[in-house]
Amino acid sequence: MYAEFETYLRDNMQLSDDELRLIHSFAVEKKVRRKQVLLQEGEICRFKIFVCKGILRTYRTREDGTEHIVQFSPENLWVTEPESLHNHTPSRYYIDAVEDSELIFWTKSDFDTLFVQIPRLKYFTERLISRNVTLGRDRIFSAISATPEEKYDEFVQTYPSVFARVPLHMIASYLGLSLKTLSRVRHAQLKR
Amino acid sequence: MYAEFETYLRDNMQLSDDELRLIHSFAVEKKVRRKQVLLQEGEICRFKIFVCKGILRTYRTREDGTEHIVQFSPENLWVTEPESLHNHTPSRYYIDAVEDSELIFWTKSDFDTLFVQIPRLKYFTERLISRNVTLGRDRIFSAISATPEEKYDEFVQTYPSVFARVPLHMIASYLGLSLKTLSRVRHAQLKR
DNA sequence: TGAAAACAGCGTCAAATGTCCTCTTTTCCC
DNA sequence: GGGAAAAGAGGACATTTGACGCTGTTTTCA
Numbered sequence: 001m002y003a004e005f006e007t008y009l010r011d012n013m014q015l016s017d018d019e020l021r022l023i024h025s026f027a028v029e030k031k032v033r034r035k036q037v038l039l040q041e042g043e044i045c046r047f048k049i050f051v052c053k054g055i056l057r058t059y060r061t062r063e064d065g066t067e068h069i070v071q072f073s074p075e076n077l078w079v080t081e082p083e084s085l086h087n088h089t090p091s092r093y094y095i096d097a098v099e100d101s102e103l104i105f106w107t108k109s110d111f112d113t114l115f116v117q118i119p120r121l122k123y124f125t126e127r128l129i130s131r132n133v134t135l136g137r138d139r140i141f142s143a144i145s146a147t148p149e150e151k152y153d154e155f156v157q158t159y160p161s162v163f164a165r166v167p168l169h170m171i172a173s174y175l176g177l178s179l180k181t182l183s184r185v186r187h188a189q190l191k192r
Numbered sequence: 193m194y195a196e197f198e199t200y201l202r203d204n205m206q207l208s209d210d211e212l213r214l215i216h217s218f219a220v221e222k223k224v225r226r227k228q229v230l231l232q233e234g235e236i237c238r239f240k241i242f243v244c245k246g247i248l249r250t251y252r253t254r255e256d257g258t259e260h261i262v263q264f265s266p267e268n269l270w271v272t273e274p275e276s277l278h279n280h281t282p283s284r285y286y287i288d289a290v291e292d293s294e295l296i297f298w299t300k301s302d303f304d305t306l307f308v309q310i311p312r313l314k315y316f317t318e319r320l321i322s323r324n325v326t327l328g329r330d331r332i333f334s335a336i337s338a339t340p341e342e343k344y345d346e347f348v349q350t351y352p353s354v355f356a357r358v359p360l361h362m363i364a365s366y367l368g369l370s371l372k373t374l375s376r377v378r379h380a381q382l383k384r
Numbered sequence: 385t386g387a388a389a390a391c392a393g394c395g396t397c398a399a400a401t402g403t404c405c406t407c408t409t410t411t412c413c414c
Numbered sequence: 415g416g417g418a419a420a421a422g423a424g425g426a427c428a429t430t431t432g433a434c435g436c437t438g439t440t441t442t443c444a
Contacts, residue, residue, distance in 0.1 A: 034412095060333050068337040070329055083326040093329075129321065134275040136328040137262055137285075141252050143335035144368030145260040148401085167421060176336030178402050183423065226442095340431085359391065370432050375393065 001029050001102040004052040008076050012124060019118050026110035032097045039095040045084035047105045051077050054101020055165060059173070060093050069174040072098070072162045078128065098166055143176060149185045151175045193221050193294045196244040200268050204316060211310050218302035224289045231287040237276035239297045243269050246293020247357060251365070252285050261366040264290070264354045270320065290358055335368060341377045343367045 002024065009015060009023070032038065032054075039045050041061065049056070056079050058071040070093070073079045084091035085108055106114075115122040142151055155175060156163050163171065172182040194216065201207060201215070224230065224246075231237050233253065241248070248271050250263040262285070265271045276283035277300055298306075307314040334343055347367060348355050355363065364374040 060337075062337055066337070068333055070332050070336075082322060083329075086322055129325070130274060130278055133321070133325060133328065136325070136332065137275075140262050140328065140331055140335060141260055143332060144262075144366070145252075145254055145258070169421070174336070179422075180403080180424090181401055184401085187423085361391075371392075372394095372433080373431060376431085379393090 001031070001052050002027065002104065004075070004102075005050055005104055008050075013120050015118065015120065019121075022117060023114060023121070026106050026114065028105040030103050030105060032101050032103060034097055034100050037094065037096045038103075039081055039084075039091055039093070041092060041094055042090045043084075044088055045081040045091050045095075047080065047107055048085070048111055049079045049095075050104045051075055051079060052102040052104060054103075055098040055162065056095055056101060056103075057098050057166075057170065058093050058095050067094075067173060068176070069170055072159065072166065072170075072174065074159075074162055074165075098170070148175070148177050148181050149188070151177070152182065152185050193223070193244050194219065194296065196267070196294075197242055197296055200242075205312050207310065207312065211313075214309060215306060215313070218298050218306065220297040222295050222297060224293050224295060226289055226292050229286065229288045230295075231273055231276075231283055231285070233284060233286055234282045235276075236280055237273040237283050239272065239299055240277070240303055241271040241287075242296045243267055243271060244294040244296060246295075247290040247354065248287055248293060248295075249290050249358075249362065250285050250287050259286075259365055260368070261362055264351065264358065264362075264366065266351075266354055266357075290362070340367070340369050340373050341380070343369070344374065344377050 005027075006020065006024075009020065015023075038049070038056070051073050053075055055075075056073040057069050058073070058079065058081070059067045059069040061067050071079075079095060081091045081093050081095065083089065084093075115125070142154060146154065152171075152175065155171060168182060168186075169179045172179045175182070177185075197219075198212065198216075201212065207215075230241070230248070243265050245267055247267075248265040249261050250265070250271065250273070251259045251261040253259050263271075271287060273283045273285050273287065275281065276285075307317070334346060338346065344363075344367065347363060360374060360378075361371050364371045367374070369377075
């Protein structure tokens, strides 16, 4: 499973063999089953995850128990709960597996060590955060301005691989629509 | 006007007098009038702004010309368009002043110089980004899960100073509601 | 200071959306 | 293999929301 990650590293950073070994030395590989929970609300998040295979989701619940997905994370993405990780505060989000998945874990302190020893890794991570900030803004803009149909179309175009693999009610949850509205949008599109 | 900023710096970082002078040496102060545009869609963003006084807003338009506000920035906040700034790409967002405002500008390259010379400033900025990521997530969660009334209440509680100073139609734009819905929510609350 | 623009409330109507329900098919898991 | 759970479509109905038009007030600015 580590092979996928090493490919990812080589594709995105120029690292020496020593550096690659160092990163590997802190990594913990783990296979999880569908629905397995990786982080519960109230827990303190102590890790960073890289998704080699599968899909994770990050969501939050309302008082009435409904789940609202803020993020899907398929292969080659990093997942953590930054707020909880950095501040050592209880997480307000859940993280679980949508499919059987293959993951690699690092603890925060190990990753901080890596940052010190491998500046390029730090730099790369900053670029990822920057991209995430941009995507987050786009998502907010879409959420406050787009029609349900536009939201659905954007999602399908932007995350085709996720779209094909997660149940519709999760897509509805991600988009902030009822399942009913989503199915109406889809139905209307069949006619066109 | 620079005094407010220096207070802010002293409150948030321990910096030497030399460091404070260095930061000052790159700063450009500017007073702007209400509605003055600081960044247009299509322009490349070349600056970071600190708001000493007033309120800025960051928004984007749809094809039909409607404006959708993704951020308000009152005193003591930093404003830029990170995507455009980092990648030297045309901005998809506008930034303008909601009130007459007092601002301080730095160019990207000057700020990068400051980061190198003052590690503590870099570290502090990372904390701010981290907080912004958290706030962004909260905003997404709210946008996809909350009722109009909840959105309005959250906004009033979270940003009382902004609430008191911007017109209602901008609040509606920020929350993703029509002005009509917003006024209905407000009307309903008067009865309680 | 006077005209124009911005702001915000209100009413009506039509459309969009959600809730609740049933029913069917698929998937999961022991 | 079989029973249970999950997924999703669809109908009926109530509610919410938005679009539009109109009005009155305040603010802005030339």
